[in-house]
Amino acid sequence: MCGIVGVVGKPAREVVLNGLKNLEYRGYDSAGIYLNDLQGNEYLTKAVGRISNLEEKLTPDEEGLVGIGHTRWATHGKPTVDNAHPHVSEDGRFYLVHNGVIENYAELKEKYLQDVDFKSTTDTEVVVQLVDKIAREKNLDAFSAFKEALKLVRGSYAFLLVDNTQPDHIFIAKNKSPMMLGIGDGFNIIASDAISVLDQTKTFIDLQDGDVADVTKDNVVIETIDGEKVERKPHTLDIDPNAASKGTYEFYMLKEIDEQPAVMRRLSQDYFDGDDVKVDPAIVDAMAQSDRIYILAAGTSYHAGLVGKNIIEEYADIPVEVGLASEFGYHFPKLSKKPFFIFLSQSGETADSRVVLKQVNERNLPSLTMTNVEGSTLSREATYTMLLEAGPEIAVASTKAYTAQIAVQAILAKAVGEKKNLEKAKNFDLKNQFALAAEGMQELVDGKEKIDELAKKYLSTTRNAFYLGRGVDYAVALEGALKLKEVSYIETEGFAAAELKHGTIALIEKGTPVITLINDPATADLTRGNIQEVESRGANVMTFVAKDFAREGDDVVLPQIDYYLSPLVTAIPAQLIAYYASKNKGLDVDKPRNLAKSVTVE
Numbered sequence: 001m002c003g004i005v006g007v008v009g010k011p012a013r014e015v016v017l018n019g020l021k022n023l024e025y026r027g028y029d030s031a032g033i034y035l036n037d038l039q040g041n042e043y044l045t046k047a048v049g050r051i052s053n054l055e056e057k058l059t060p061d062e063e064g065l066v067g068i069g070h071t072r073w074a075t076h077g078k079p080t081v082d083n084a085h086p087h088v089s090e091d092g093r094f095y096l097v098h099n100g101v102i103e104n105y106a107e108l109k110e111k112y113l114q115d116v117d118f119k120s121t122t123d124t125e126v127v128v129q130l131v132d133k134i135a136r137e138k139n140l141d142a143f144s145a146f147k148e149a150l151k152l153v154r155g156s157y158a159f160l161l162v163d164n165t166q167p168d169h170i171f172i173a174k175n176k177s178p179m180m181l182g183i184g185d186g187f188n189i190i191a192s193d194a195i196s197v198l199d200q201t202k203t204f205i206d207l208q209d210g211d212v213a214d215v216t217k218d219n220v221v222i223e224t225i226d227g228e229k230v231e232r233k234p235h236t237l238d239i240d241p242n243a244a245s246k247g248t249y250e251f252y253m254l255k256e257i258d259e260q261p262a263v264m265r266r267l268s269q270d271y272f273d274g275d276d277v278k279v280d281p282a283i284v285d286a287m288a289q290s291d292r293i294y295i296l297a298a299g300t301s302y303h304a305g306l307v308g309k310n311i312i313e314e315y316a317d318i319p320v321e322v323g324l325a326s327e328f329g330y331h332f333p334k335l336s337k338k339p340f341f342i343f344l345s346q347s348g349e350t351a352d353s354r355v356v357l358k359q360v361n362e363r364n365l366p367s368l369t370m371t372n373v374e375g376s377t378l379s380r381e382a383t384y385t386m387l388l389e390a391g392p393e394i395a396v397a398s399t400k401a402y403t404a405q406i407a408v409q410a411i412l413a414k415a416v417g418e419k420k421n422l423e424k425a426k427n428f429d430l431k432n433q434f435a436l437a438a439e440g441m442q443e444l445v446d447g448k449e450k451i452d453e454l455a456k457k458y459l460s461t462t463r464n465a466f467y468l469g470r471g472v473d474y475a476v477a478l479e480g481a482l483k484l485k486e487v488s489y490i491e492t493e494g495f496a497a498a499e500l501k502h503g504t505i506a507l508i509e510k511g512t513p514v515i516t517l518i519n520d521p522a523t524a525d526l527t528r529g530n531i532q533e534v535e536s537r538g539a540n541v542m543t544f545v546a547k548d549f550a551r552e553g554d555d556v557v558l559p560q561i562d563y564y565l566s567p568l569v570t571a572i573p574a575q576l577i578a579y580y581a582s583k584n585k586g587l588d589v590d591k592p593r594n595l596a597k598s599v600t601v602e
């Protein structure tokens with residue numbers, strides 16, 4: 001969601017703006033920057049829309065040795081200049097940027113700040129005014145006033161605060177929203193995502209919930225809100241900064257779709273020892289002992305969980321329930337006697353999933369997070385972690401993390417099945433299947449022009465579309481529909497193929513695009529029947545069909561792999577058709593409207 005970058009100890013303007021640009025993919029609707037040159041000059045500039053609008057407003061002399069910047073994705077209050085961050089206290093002393101949501105902002109305003117003339121309608125401004133008021137009334141320095149204010153604040157936050165009476169400090173605080181502290185040589189940098197500042201440093205301190213810090217150019221003091229000193233060890237982030245660059249691609253989404261064969265090969269290398277799967281035995285033991293697996297996730301990750309359910313039930317022989325984290329968190333079902341929880345999350349920061357994990361931890365139950373982001377909150381807070389190893393995913397629409405989530409669930413299913421001595425698991429040649437999947441994905445990405453043609457022919461003017469599939473194809477139909485609607489704005493629904501005739505077929509008319517997926521041996525012929533039902537009502541049917549069931553005239557023939565893993569290849573044309581439908585309409589494929597990459601609010 002929102003992005004934060006702050007730096008102290010070097011010319012800040014470019015560093016902050018570049019950092020914010022690297023976070024653009026997360027989605028935002030306004031941006032702002034505060035600069036202080038430590039000579040008594042300070043500049044606050046904000047703009048609605050893109051960072052380029054902000055750059056246009058900055059005059060050449062606006063520079064600073066301290067800077068804090070922000071990209072805002074509106075939650076409380078419309079995307080306007082007044083509502084953009086940084087927010088400033090009434091007397092012009094304190095400047096604050098914030099990611100997260102202050103739950104009790106109305107209460108704070110009512111109780112402590114009735115005499116303040118607010119400039120914005122945001123929850124954030126309440127905090128900067130509160131810090132100012134406490135500093136004045138209790139005659140406290142900025143850090144102390146900040147900590148006092150935080151004791152009153154309820155909600156999620158990553159805050160950067162500058163006090164212009166001691167401008168060579170940035171005061172920071174973290175609770176539930178991600179924030180990393182980058183350690184430089186003669187400067188320090190703070191960001192909501194390390195990727196955004198990898199060109200500045202690779203040494204980072206992961207701040208934990210409840211941490212506050214006083215950051216100067218060559219010193220960092222971390223404390224709790226109560227003022228107790230905290231030790232946090234820096235570590236080196238081993239990420240190639242180029243992995244987060246677009247290279248020759250026009251959009252990240254296509255780059256990330258194309259990277260999927262490489263991700264499969266990486267997973268093959270890192271999760272296998274020869275032909276044997278290699279998973280932390282503690283995870284395998286814990287899961288093998290459980291009588292039911294609960295997979296929790298949101299959006300695309302939830303769809304990956306639906307595929308994972310099929311794989312785990314087949315190869316590990318444990319019943320699986322898949323839940324939408326946002327629902328599960330407030331309506332816990334009756335749990336089995338020995339539950340094991342799996343959280344699927346590309347970002348590892350999704351607030352809806354965190355709500356569930358918190359309760360799982362309160363009940364002392366075992367949990368595993370499968371995430372793409374090492375050190376992310378869901379990873380730190382779960383008992384175990386398995387990394388997706390997909391590399392930074394920048395486009396808002398998730399692609400390579402989805403297939404990596406399916407692959408890592410398959411690795412785990414095989415490891416657990418083998419531990420339980422199941423013949424099916426032992427005979428499951430997963431390494432070879434991964435090789436087939438990587439090859440098949442490559443063949444499909446190499447044939448992308450064909451998908452572009454389909455998008456041009458059937459999706460350039462349509463208002464709506466449907467995806468049909470049975471078995472694991474139903475799970476992919478849901479994901480294909482989400483992908484298509486979120487990036488192209490074509491209203492798309494995914495259906496279990498036979499369900500359409502129980503009502504929704506009423507929406508099929510001449511020219512309605514219907515994408516049909518066929519990989520399931522048990523139902524391939526029945527799905528052909530469903531195709532006829534919609535074709536006879538005028539639908540434009542596109543078929544993505546596994547080689548063994550393909551017929552003349554099918555649009556995409558999918559390389560044949562194990563049925564349970566077939567989503568790994570079916571996903572490719574589903575992602576590509578969404579990409580081209582969006583690109584051909586001239587939309588910003590990587591940053592669909594209203595969406596954020598990492599959804600850190602409930």
Ligand code: F6R
Pocket residue numbers: 298299300301302344345346347348349350353396397398399482483486597598599
């Ligand atoms: C859609 C998409 C979202 C995310 C969802 C969960 O393309 O990316 O639906 O899958 O917001 O995010 P993570 O996986 O980070 O928990």
